[in-house]
Amino acid sequence: MKLLYITNGINGSGGLERVLSIKASYLAEHYGYEVSILCLNNNHLNPFYIFSKKIQMYSIPVGGSIFENIFEYKRGIKSIVRDVQPDVISVCDDGLKGFFVPLIIREKIPIIYERHASINLNFNKENKGIFFFLQAKLQYNLMKNLATNFEKFIVLTKSNLKEWKGDNLSVIPNALSFYPKESAALDTKKIIVVGSHSYNKGYDLLFLTWKKVAEVYKDWTLNIYGMPDINNTFKKKAEKMGLIGSVNFYDPVKNIKSKYLNSSIMVLPSRSEGFGMVIIEAMACGIPCVSFNCPHGPADIIHDGIDGYLVKNGNIESLAEKLITLIENQTLRKEMGARGRENVQRYLPENIVKEWDELFHKLI
Numbered sequence: 287m288k289l290l291y292i293t294n295g296i297n298g299s300g301g302l303e304r305v306l307s308i309k310a311s312y313l314a315e316h317y318g319y320e321v322s323i324l325c326l327n328n329n330h331l332n333p334f335y336i337f338s339k340k341i342q343m344y345s346i347p348v349g350g351s352i353f354e355n356i357f358e359y360k361r362g363i364k365s366i367v368r369d370v371q372p373d374v375i376s377v378c379d380d381g382l383k384g385f386f387v388p389l390i391i392r393e394k395i396p397i398i399y400e401r402h403a404s405i406n407l408n409f410n411k412e413n414k415g416i417f418f419f420l421q422a423k424l425q426y427n428l429m430k431n432l433a434t435n436f437e438k439f440i441v442l443t444k445s446n447l448k449e450w451k452g453d454n455l456s457v458i459p460n461a462l463s464f465y466p467k468e469s470a471a472l473d474t475k476k477i478i479v480v481g482s483h484s485y486n487k488g489y490d491l492l493f494l495t496w497k498k499v500a501e502v503y504k505d506w507t508l509n510i511y512g513m514p515d516i517n518n519t520f521k522k523k524a525e526k527m528g529l530i531g532s533v534n535f536y537d538p539v540k541n542i543k544s545k546y547l548n549s550s551i552m553v554l555p556s557r558s559e560g561f562g563m564v565i566i567e568a569m570a571c572g573i574p575c576v577s578f579n580c581p582h583g584p585a586d587i588i589h590d591g592i593d594g595y596l597v598k599n600g601n602i603e604s605l606a607e608k609l610i611t612l613i614e615n616q617t618l619r620k621e622m623g624a625r626g627r628e629n630v631q632r633y634l635p636e637n638i639v640k641e642w643d644e645l646f647h648k649l650i
Contacts, residue, residue: 287319287320287373287374287646287647287650288319288320288322288370288371288372288373288374289310289313289319289320289321289322289372289373289374289375289376289646290322290323290324290366290367290370290372290374290375290376291306291310291321291322291323291324291375291376291377291378292324292363292375292376292377292378292379292384292387293306293323293324293325293377293378293379294325294326294329294379294381295325295326295327295329295330296323296325296329296330296333296334296335296337297329297330297331297332297333297334298329298334298513299334299335299482299512299513299538300482301402301460301560301561301563301564302378302380302402303333303334303335304335304463304563305402305460305461305563306323306378307333307335307336307337308461308462308463308635308639309461309635309638309639309642310323310337310338310341311336311337311338311341312461312635312639313639313642313643314338314340314341315338315340316639317639317643320342321338321340321341321342322341322342322343322344322366322370322372323337323341323342323343323344324344324345324346324362324363324366325343325344325345325346326345326346326347326348326359327345327346327347327348327349328345329345330343330344330345334538334540335540342370344366344369344370346358346359346361346362346363346365346366347362348362356383359383359390360390363387363390363391364390364391367391367393367395372395373395373396373646373650374395374396374397374398374646374649374650375387375391375395375396375397375398376397376398376399376400377397377398377399377400377436378400378402380401380402380403380407380560382425382428382429384399385399385428385429385432385433385435386432387399388432388435388436389432389435396437396438396649396650397435397436397437398436398437398438398439398440398645398649399433399436399438399439399440400440401439401440401441401442401446401450401560402442402560402561403558403559403560404446404449404558404559404560404580404581404582404583405426405429405449406557406558406580406581406582407486407558407560408422408425408426409422410485410486410557410558411485411486430450430451433450433451433452433454434451434452434454436454437454437649438454438455438456438645438649439452439454439455439456440456440457440458441455441456441457442457442458442459442460442560442561442582442583443457443459443561443582443583443586444457444586445581445582445583445585445586446560446582446583448582449582456645458638458641458642458645459561459586459633459638460561460563460566460633460638461633461634461635461637461638461639462566462567462570462630462633462634462635462638463543463563463567463570464543464567464570465570465630465631465634466543466547466570466571468547469547469571469572469623469624469627470546470547470548470549470550470571470572470573470623472550472572472573472574472616472619472620472623473550473616474548474549474550475503475505475506475507475550476506476507476509476548476549476550476551477506477507477508477509477549477550477551477552477553477609478509478511478545478546478549478551478552478553478568478573479492479508479509479510479511479512479552479553479554479555480510480511480512480542480545480552480564480567480568481510481511481512481554481556481564482512482513482514482515482538483512483513483514483515483518483519483520483521484515485557486556486557486558487512487555487556487557488555488556488557488578488580488600489510489520489523489555490520490523491555491557491578491600491602491605492508492553492555492605493520493523493524493527493529493533494602495555495602495605495606495609496508496529496532496533496606497527497529498602498603498606499606499609499610499613500529500532502610503610503613504532506532506613507532507533507534508529508532508533508534508553509534509536509545509549510533510534510535510536511536511537511538511539511542511545512536512537512538513537513538514535514537520535521535542567543567543571546567546568546570546571546573547571549568549573550573550612550616550619551573551574551575551576551609551612551613551619552564552565552568552573552574552575552576553575553576553577553605553609554575554576554577554578554584555577555578555605556577556578556580557578557580557599557600558580558581558582559580559581559582559583559584560582560583561583561586561587562577562583562584562587565577565583565584565587565588565594566587566630566633568626569587569593569594569623569626569627569629569630570627570630571627572620572623572624572626572627573623573626574593574594574595574612574618574619574622574623574626575588575593575594575595575626576594576595576597576605576608576609576612577594577595577596577597578596578597578598578599578600578601578605579596579597579598579599580599581599584596587629587630588626589625589629592622592625593622593623593625593626593628593629594622594626595608595611595612
């Protein structure tokens with residue numbers, strides 16, 4: 287089967303790139319798919335994650351004015367589709383332009399859309415005003431209408447179904463990046479956070495939380511792995527709050543598994559998520575997770591009080607309380623970590639990619 291993925295690029299360190307590397311490679315290596323990935327502006331070069339060498343990479347140039355951009359995007363996609371002759375096309379692009387692919391191609395090829403983010407991401411911006419809200423609302427309504435043009439519209443959790451409409455909706459969660467033989471010892475005084483620096487990731491809320499925790503547990507550190515924004519907004523905020531020393535910032539690392547295994551707790555302070563890839567990665571390493579119950583994803587993964595904690599979205603007092611509970615009780619950490627490690631076996635690639643294979647075959 288010939289499968290074509292259309293995305294912006296694969297050289298970033300985000301969850302979309304991580305997931306695409308797993309399932310595209312698995313389909314090529316284990317199911318014999320002829321997989322192609324189409325990126326924009328050579329953003330397939332130097333990928334952050336490992337992709338199977340069996341995958342064929344393509345790129346189309348886009349740029350200039352908005353009209354030039356649209357024209358080049360349309361022309362480039364049509365050209366690659368003619369060359370590849372895919373049996374199925376899957377669009378992996380959380381922006382608006384990806385929603386127009388069925389209108390661009392207009393051929394009898396099943397086209398799938400994969401939604402990797404909650405629509406709340408469109409509204410979770412700092413310093414927003416009425417103009418921003420109306421613009422985001424208009425874009426969301428346009429997306430909802432265009433979503434019905436796809437043969438299948440795939441979201442990552444049952445909760446995400448509430449954000450869309452149509453009878454083409456299905457749920458397929460993300461596949462695990464790894465499942466190590468060993469578990470974290472949970473004896474280091476380290477809490478790990480993984481995610482790029484953005485308002486949606488909630489680092490401002492995390493710092494307010496950590497301020498309460500660090501005043502009591504001065505020997506514990508909060509270690510953040512993620513791409514900083516251009517202005518180093520959150521590093522400056524941590525400095526201003528006097529947290530540097532107890533909060534450490536690191537660039538994304540390819541071997542994030544080793545960082546999980548050297549940590550004792552994972553925290554996710556996001557305002558919204560499409561799924562929560564970092565939660566299942568941490569759980570696979572036997573680490574208990576504390577997360578805001580944000581839309582949508584954490585509640586579909588974490589069993590509150592059993593293999594981790596869910597707290598009311600944005601409630602820093604509750605977040606601090608649960609972190610302290612786990613800091614003070616290593617036995618509880620190990621019990622929750624062990625349960626979480628069992629929980630996430632349902633996300634192993636052999637289970638999740640099988641669902642994709644079955645879907646593709648049904649479509650053709």
